[in-house]
Amino acid sequence: MEYGLRPLGREKFWFWVMLIPTLIGLTFGALGSILATLGLSLTNWDLLRPPTWAGISNYLALFNNPAYFKALTNTFKFSAMYVPGVVIISLFVAVLMNRKIHGVSIFRTIYFLPAVTSAVATALVWNMIYGRDTGILNYLLNLLGQPSICWLCTKNALMSVVVVNIWGAIGEGMIIFLAGLTAIPREYYEAATIDGAGTFDQFFSITLPLVTPSIFFQTLISTINAFQAYDYIYMMTRQGQGDSSVPVVVFSIYRNAWNFFKYGGASAQAIELAVLVILLMGFYFWLERRYVVYE
Amino acid sequence: MKKTLFSLAMVAILLLSACGGKTTGNNATNNSPVQITYMEWGDPAELSVWKAIVADFEAANPNIKVNVDVSDWDSYWTKLKTLLAANTPPDVFAMDAPLYLDYQSRGVLLNLQPYIDSNPGMLDGLFPNTLTAYQTPDGYFGLPRDFQTIVVFYNKDMFDKAGVPYPKSNWTYDDLRATALALTKDTSGDGKIDQFGYVIDPWDFEPGMSEIIWASGGDLINADHTKTLIGEPNARTAFQFLHDMMFVDHSIPDPNTSSQYGGDLFLSGNAAMIAMGHWAVPSYSEASFKWDVVQMPSGPAGQATSVNSAGFVVGKDSKNPDAAFAFIKFVLSTAGQTRLAEMGFACPVLRSVAESDAFLKQGTSINQQIFIDSLAFAHMKPVFKGYDEWSSTIGDGLTPMWNGEAELNPTLDQIVTQADVVLANNK
Known part of the structure; x- marks a missing residue:
């Protein structure tokens, strides 16, 4: 294959x-x-005194740390919902936006807008939308005769922040898929139409296979983003005293280091997160060899 | 993104600490003025008051120049830790009493005892219970700057409108509960409560929870800080009382409800009473309603409130400790404390100033004396190494219960176990 x-x-x-x-x-x-994080993860360091050698004790301690386990579980649950959500919805939006209809650029702009808006500001707006007694969402539910839902209570908070994170990521995903879609030669569709293939057949037999490189790329990027997701989640689920009702690993790393004087332990969490992401990436590349179609 | 920032900060720290060692020994012994830095948390309004204090100080000490550096609470601690790690600490910096031992025990603070010894009588006029937090077996590594007692702020207009008499200084928690219930209302008539009787911070002991625990005869932690006591019977009674107010009377909003009102329900006119410290006075002064303060109510074990102080410490690696101490001494003098009182964020630690018009007759028409009188029955906010992690463990653990998703007693059992582990790990 020639790369240019x-x-x-x-x-x-x-x-x-x-x-x-x-x-x-x-x-x-x-x-x-x-390298510095790797080194620090093998020490006990409170930032104020010189680090002392800790060997792998920081890593072993992770197995016996319920708060970290909770954060790791949340990160995985979040990623399991976020990654497919972003890929499927942004592909769907991209297919809709890849047509010659009036005002399509306005719609594209609207879908891309969250990507260029401050996460903190939009999270505050979402807080208002999700408000239990004063939020728009529950107001609409009540109009339909449904009872109010506490969207950001512990039970629903994870789902609610996944929705906001997906909403924030559709724009960028859409751009990737639009680029992939425009690269598919028109002739394929013309030939398929002549052969009598309908819209659905065309999508599953032509569009989907030919857009797999974009799907692969978008899945990769979304996974990395999912494991690093922090800003929306923190803004929407923070509690007094710096806690979060949906603590994720990045939050746990930050808090252990800067609030609890545990830079060594926080570094071990960061390294472990990185290793998990690398393993996942390895799995993705294995999938790529099997399923991704390059022309 | 945060991870990248975090890693970058780590590298910055390493680079800074590598360069830090080389720039020592430029002590100004010539005629040029000595430069010292004073760093604290606060808002822009505080910066202007500190500039006034510094101007007074520099007029009295022409050979010392003070640079004031004010950050918000969160970035203050991050910045401070980075500077300390780089061996370039600010000369004087602000310290929250509960966090003091986290720094003192790690050897980054200068022992001020020799300086205090050479200024006999310097601490005589200070309120003794504000000094306790800074005492260690080796002497004082910090001194209080101002203090905060927790009182009940109440919205007079709301009381007048409901025809409810104002709370009196000798009121009880039962009075508080009845008053709060009488003031809990659905003013818009949409079937949802939008005016609450009483507000506390249900994740932080300081405003609202520790007071009722002490007034019920319970305590937060044992004397040598090895055991969490919030699961003991009297403390449980106190939690049950607040729980009932929240879930039976609905006169205290749960956190999910209060988060809808942008933080402060008292200021937004959605709450009749709030447990709060003096730090809120400047922002409440801009409220559109009339308000005043009253002592915390008494419980079966008498009246109780919490006292906490912000203090000064000096970095152990400060190049100008003499100038740094001179600055602290000035702020603790009558002139300095008077300026601080005028600032209005906290109560002066110098008794003569706290009892003078500078503090008692500030711009607002509230009864400032209440903050001083509350000292008589105040318990100190706990001070020990690992406080932040301990209190976060408890605050985090309580959240599901205050959100109505977990039962009171199992929650407390679980928290006590977790909090005791934190205490053991921080020994």
Whole structure:
């Protein structure tokens, strides 16, 4: 498979020169901090005194930490709902938006809007929508004769924040899928129409297989985002005293480090989260070899 | 995103600590003024008052310059920890008494005892119970700056409208419950309560919960901080009382209800009474209704409230400890405390100022004396290493119960077990 033009001669030199700023950023910003976190996870460190060697005790402690287990469970539950939700809904929206209808660019803009709006501000608006006695959602339910639901109470909070997170991610997913959809040659559909295939057959036999590279990419990105999700969740589920009714791993990492003086333990949580994401990515790449169609 | 920020912060810390060691030893012994930094949490209004105090101080000490650095509560602690880790702490910084030992026990604070010893009589005029929090077997590593007693703020207009008499200084929790019930109303007539009798912070002991536990004869934690006592019978009675007010009378809103009102139901005119500290006075002064304060009610074991203080500490690696202490000494003097009293956020720790017009006759027409009188029956907010994690464990554990999703007694049993583990781990 040909990936495009290869740099030749002097181009090669400029190729690296142009990459230097990014590489410096990656080396010191990402790689450096990853190594530092790895090192810190093997120590007990309260930030104020020099770190002391802890071996793998921080990792072992994770197995016996109900708060961390709860956070990990929440992160997995969240991801299990969020990733398929984002992929399916944004593909659906992209298919709808990939037509020559009047004002389609306005709709595209509207769907993309959450991606460029401050998460904190939109989370506050969602808090108002979800309000138990004063929220619009329950007002509408009451109009239909249904009882009010406490959307952000512990029982429903996870579902409610998943909905908001999916809503916030559809825009970006839609852009990815639109790019994938436009790359499908028109002739395939014309041929299918001539052969008498209906809209559904066309979707499942042409669109879906040919858009699998985009689905793969979007699933990958959504999974990474799901494991890092924090801002909407915290804004909507925070309690007094800095707690959250849906604590996720990133929240647990932050709180253990900055509130509880446990930088070593927090680093171990971060490393474990990274390892889980890497394993999941490995699984995705295995799936890619089996199912993703590259033309 | 947060993870990236976190990792970046880690690297920054490492880089900073690597560079930190090289810049010592530029002590200003020549004629140029000594520069010190004072860092605290607060809002912009406080910054202007501190600038006034600093101006007074610099006029009296022309060879010292003070830079004031004010951050909001959350970023203050993050920033402070980073600076301490980098061995470049601010010279003087603010400390919340319950968190004091988390820092003191880690050896990052300067022992102020030698300085206090060379200024005999310096602490004589201070309220003794505000000093207790900062005492350690090795002396004082910090000194109180101002204090907060918890009182009940009440909306006079709401009482007048309902024809309910104002609470009196010798009232009881039964009076509170009856008064709160009489003021709990559905004013809009849509079948949902929108005016609540009483508001507490159900996740933090300080405003509302610790007071009733003490007044019922219970306690939060034992003296050597090894055992959580909120599951003992008297404390349970207190929790049951609040639970009944919330779920039987509906006169205290549960957290899900109160979160709909943007935080402060008293200020928004949706609550008749609230347990609160003096820090709320400046913002309540802008309320559109008339209000005043009254002591916390008494329970079977008498009257009780909570006292907590914000204090000053000096970084152990401060390059100018003498100048730093001179600044603390000035703020604790009559001139400094008078300025602080005028600021209105807290009560001065210097008795003579707390009892002077500077504090008692501030802009608002409320009875400031109540905050001072409450000291007579105040219990200290607990101070021990690991306080933040302990209180968070309890606050987190209580949430499902206050949300009406868990039963009172099993919740308390579970919390006590978890909180005791935290205590053991922080020993």
